[in-house]
Amino acid sequence: MDNFSMDLFEKATREDRNAERIRRPSIKYWPDVWRRLKQNKLAMTGLVIIISMIIMSIVGTKINGFSYYEQDYSLINMHPDKIHWFGTDELGRDLFTRVWFGARYSLLIGVLATLIDFTIGVLYGGIAGMARRNIDATMMRIAEIIYSIPYLLVVILLSVVFSSGGTGTSMLVLILAMSLTSWVPMSILVRGQVLQLKESEYALAAESLGASKGWILRKHIIPNTLGPILVNVTLSIPRAIFAEATLSFLGLGLQAPKSSLGTLANDGLAGMAVGNAYQIIIPAIFISLIMFAFNVLGDGLRDALDPRLRK
Amino acid sequence: MKKYLLKRLIMSVITLWAIITITFILMHSVPGNPFAKEGKMPAVVYENLQKKYGLDKPKTEQYIIYLKNLLKGDFGDSMKSRVETVNDMIKRGFPVSAYLGVEALLIALTIGPALGALAALYQNKWPDYLSMIIAIIGISVPSFIMGTVLIQFVAKNISWLPIGGWGEFRHTLLPAFALALMPLAYTARLMRSSMLEVLGQDYIKTAKSKGISKAAVILKHAVRNAILPIVSVLGTLISNLLVGSFVIEKIFGIPGLGLFFVKSIVSRDYTLIMGTTIFYSIILIVMLLLVDIAYTFIDPRIRLTKEGR
Numbered sequence: 001m002d003n004f005s006m007d008l009f010e011k012a013t014r015e016d017r018n019a020e021r022i023r024r025p026s027i028k029y030w031p032d033v034w035r036r037l038k039q040n041k042l043a044m045t046g047l048v049i050i051i052s053m054i055i056m057s058i059v060g061t062k063i064n065g066f067s068y069y070e071q072d073y074s075l076i077n078m079h080p081d082k083i084h085w086f087g088t089d090e091l092g093r094d095l096f097t098r099v100w101f102g103a104r105y106s107l108l109i110g111v112l113a114t115l116i117d118f119t120i121g122v123l124y125g126g127i128a129g130m131a132r133r134n135i136d137a138t139m140m141r142i143a144e145i146i147y148s149i150p151y152l153l154v155v156i157l158l159s160v161v162f163s164s165g166g167t168g169t170s171m172l173v174l175i176l177a178m179s180l181t182s183w184v185p186m187s188i189l190v191r192g193q194v195l196q197l198k199e200s201e202y203a204l205a206a207e208s209l210g211a212s213k214g215w216i217l218r219k220h221i222i223p224n225t226l227g228p229i230l231v232n233v234t235l236s237i238p239r240a241i242f243a244e245a246t247l248s249f250l251g252l253g254l255q256a257p258k259s260s261l262g263t264l265a266n267d268g269l270a271g272m273a274v275g276n277a278y279q280i281i282i283p284a285i286f287i288s289l290i291m292f293a294f295n296v297l298g299d300g301l302r303d304a305l306d307p308r309l310r311k
Numbered sequence: 312m313k314k315y316l317l318k319r320l321i322m323s324v325i326t327l328w329a330i331i332t333i334t335f336i337l338m339h340s341v342p343g344n345p346f347a348k349e350g351k352m353p354a355v356v357y358e359n360l361q362k363k364y365g366l367d368k369p370k371t372e373q374y375i376i377y378l379k380n381l382l383k384g385d386f387g388d389s390m391k392s393r394v395e396t397v398n399d400m401i402k403r404g405f406p407v408s409a410y411l412g413v414e415a416l417l418i419a420l421t422i423g424p425a426l427g428a429l430a431a432l433y434q435n436k437w438p439d440y441l442s443m444i445i446a447i448i449g450i451s452v453p454s455f456i457m458g459t460v461l462i463q464f465v466a467k468n469i470s471w472l473p474i475g476g477w478g479e480f481r482h483t484l485l486p487a488f489a490l491a492l493m494p495l496a497y498t499a500r501l502m503r504s505s506m507l508e509v510l511g512q513d514y515i516k517t518a519k520s521k522g523i524s525k526a527a528v529i530l531k532h533a534v535r536n537a538i539l540p541i542v543s544v545l546g547t548l549i550s551n552l553l554v555g556s557f558v559i560e561k562i563f564g565i566p567g568l569g570l571f572f573v574k575s576i577v578s579r580d581y582t583l584i585m586g587t588t589i590f591y592s593i594i595l596i597v598m599l600l601l602v603d604i605a606y607t608f609i610d611p612r613i614r615l616t617k618e619g620r
Contacts, residue, residue, distance in 0.1 A: 152554040284456040292451035
């Protein structure tokens with residue numbers, strides 16, 4: 001012990017004490033997803049379009065001072081000009097206002113239908129995934145049968161039944177009809193995830209600590225399936241909007257004077273025949289923009305959520 | 312293998328039965344009377360009409376009669392047309408729709424995968440960007456918009472391509488293209504990602520190092536494996552084409568089954584709505600079954616295990 005003199009030692013400085021501190025902030029999952037999504041220019045374009053569409057569908061109807069139902073027979077079929085920015089339709093209604101009013105309903109239908117899909121899908125899939133094997137198998141068989149019923153045919157049938165006056169369909173019926181079969185992909189996705197995550201170590205740990213099935217589902221499994229569900233949600237909104245537009249185009253859409261982008265396009269088809277192509281082109285552009293925006297955002301999210309693609 | 316096919320067959324039959332039952336219940340729960348639009352009619356005429364369509368019997372009996380007739384291949388009488396039965400209309404309309412559908416499918420399945428494969432081979436070069444642009448247009452522009460755009464900008468300028476009607480081959484080109492765009496875009500995207508995955512596999516490297524020509528590696532090894540996911544989505548594509556055909560036939564005025572269906576909705580011809588819905592479902596379910604069977608034969612991995620090599 002005597003051979004160690006004190007001058008062999010150095011006093012620890014303040015910097016040395018910090019040596020083991022992690023300098024860079026650790027990147028958590030969701031901020032990392034957002035960081036990678038931000039790098040995807042196409043997806044960000046989609047996000048910007050969606051946000052501006054939502055804002056415009058709320059305030060856009062008030063910008064140029066016309067209402068969506070106001071008819072002016074002295075100004076029918078006006079091509080776009082300084083007063084009517086998108087022109088007027090065959091009843092002299094201002095198309096600019098009507099397009100945003102229609103976008104409001106299209107978006108609302110898309111979001112509400114997806115919300116129902118989401119709720120039923122997560123519940124059904126979650127229960128099937130957590131249930132015993134034979135219950136799970138039966139539930140999935142039923143889901144498969146429902147899913148192989150052609151989607152739009154069911155929606156068309158239901159719209160026929162509930163709009164028997166021939167005056168158009170109410171929004172509620174449209175949404176319910178669309179949700180009738182479209183919750184199935186969501187439930188299959190959730191079930192698959194649940195089955196996979198149920199076997200994971202942390203679920204086992206929670207179970208051995210005495211957690212109930214419901215607790216494990218709520219606290220461990222659902223938060224971890226959120227990513228794929230989010231992608232599915234983003235991609236099912238444009239699907240509902242597309243279905244609604246197609247229905248409107250077949251004359252089974254919303255009741256006038258309410259309008260969606262689909263009913264506007266359907267009205268515009270008649271206008272095109274007499275040389276007023278803008279009446280269909282303008283709503284068509286907005287339908288396509290919405291479809292484009294949600295689809296690229298969904299694709300971008302899928303890439304951003306995939307940890308294998310992380311750089 | 313046999314067990315699997317049998318299971319699929321039973322599932323298909325159950326599905327079909329479910330569709331028939333749902334359709335029947337829905338169409339018979341429409342409030343009001345199907346002849347209301349004909350104006351006021353004497354009570355005797357009304358009673359006779361009820362009797363002719365069997366509407367005077369109890370619902371369960373009607374259902375059993377309908378099922379029995381379906382088994383015989385009889386879809387019943389149309390409520391609006393005095394000359395044609397639903398079967399006549401299907402016989403007249405379906406070949407037209409099928410022609411259009413097959414043409415659209417051929418366009419989509421030749422151009423789509425080719426475009427996707429090129430995009431993967433020339434990743435981040437112009438073929439890739441071209442296929443990306445087409446894919447984006449394909450998924451964001453609904454077919455009814457594509458149809459009207461084609462009429463407005465193509466048919467109106469090129470007199471050889473008519474804006475509507477049916478009869479000659481040139482009548483089919485624009486509607487088939489409008490119908491094909493969505494599946495084309497979808498298969499191109501699918502082919503691109505699956506091709507990229509296959510190209511990164513070891514057996515491609517092996518094939519290249521064996522000195523096989525580039526074309527043979529791409530065609531025999533890469534494309535053959537990359538095309539499998541496309542076969543598996545064929546069912547969905549056909550189902551989309553079917554629904555797309557309602558809209559396209561309406562726009563171009565093509566006398567197919569889709570147009571009959573749309574007209575039957577507008578005129579509330581319940582027997583025709585029911586008949587076409589069920590007919591469409593049969594076609595679709597048979598297609599899905601065929602695709603599933605085809606898939607088990609095409610995928611070499613499944614075939615190899617079957618033969619026990």
